[in-house]
Amino acid sequence: MNSKFWKTLTWCAGAAAFAFAVAPAVVAQCGLPNKPIKPMGWQQPHSGARPSLVRTAFEDDYQNPSIVGMWHVVFTAFTSNGAAIPGGAPIDNSVAVWHDDGTEIMNSSRPAQDGNFCLGVWKQTGSRTYVLNHIPWQGNVFNPAVPPDTVGPAQDGGQLLEKITLSPDGNSYSGTFSLTAYTSSGTIYQTFTGTLSAKRITVDTPFSDLL
Numbered sequence: 001m002n003s004k005f006w007k008t009l010t011w012c013a014g015a016a017a018f019a020f021a022v023a024p025a026v027v028a029q030c031g032l033p034n035k036p037i038k039p040m041g042w043q044q045p046h047s048g049a050r051p052s053l054v055r056t057a058f059e060d061d062y063q064n065p066s067i068v069g070m071w072h073v074v075f076t077a078f079t080s081n082g083a084a085i086p087g088g089a090p091i092d093n094s095v096a097v098w099h100d101d102g103t104e105i106m107n108s109s110r111p112a113q114d115g116n117f118c119l120g121v122w123k124q125t126g127s128r129t130y131v132l133n134h135i136p137w138q139g140n141v142f143n144p145a146v147p148p149d150t151v152g153p154a155q156d157g158g159q160l161l162e163k164i165t166l167s168p169d170g171n172s173y174s175g176t177f178s179l180t181a182y183t184s185s186g187t188i189y190q191t192f193t194g195t196l197s198a199k200r201i202t203v204d205t206p207f208s209d210l211l
Contacts, residue, residue, distance in 0.1 A: 064127050065170020068100045070201040072210050075177060077194035091179075091192060093210065095201065098122060104132060120160070128168070134160035157182050162196065171200045 075092040078085050096106040104120040118136025125131055137157050159182075164175030174197045181190040199209070 065166060065168070066100075067098050067122070067124070067130055067166055067173070069098060071096045071098070071173070071198040072201055072205075073106070073196055073198040075179075075194060075196045077179075077192040079191075079193045081191055088194060091194070095210070096198070104134065106134065118160075128166040130162075130164050130166070130173075132160070132162040132164070134162065136160070156184060164196070164198075173198045 073092075073094045073096050074090060075094070076088040077091045078088045080089075093109040094106050096104060098104050102121055102123060104122055106118050106120065108116045108118070110116050115137055118134060120132050120134030122130055122132040135157065158180060160177060160179045162175055162177045164173045166173045174195070177192075177194060177196050179190075179192040180188055183189055201209075
């Protein structure tokens, strides 16, 4: 009886000693470290895929302002049909709305009978950079063959391309544009290139700010 008791006691003591010896390693592998683990630093103990955070194309977008909203935009042309315009010439004073679905609408200050509303689509190209493809149907707005007091051919069209950068505070943007006007047959009859600048319109913006 005593012999069995001492053998059992000896085995238990040895098992306890082994448990204390491996305990630090077990804690190191299974417990939490003193410092929080960053999600992007997680590692798999096997060859499986590494967990990662789902990020947008531009990792810092969540910190950046949005282009979505209503804007007062002024276009200044510096070339017309390839020829320089000394000092530049304002060619449009408009209100534009950029929607979060990637579409845009612009209300130009030109006469309504010429088609002063037009539509576009946009995409983000960098953390605060965007491109806009704006394709309006228009009347005689750029067609010198049509008297300015009459409505031009409705099938005339154009294409306005913008490359812009949004300010860090999200309250303005600026960039460059090219505008090409087409006849109904696709012939180019007017081109402009230049710069644009915009300020965000808020609920507190007075109409006088657009003049």
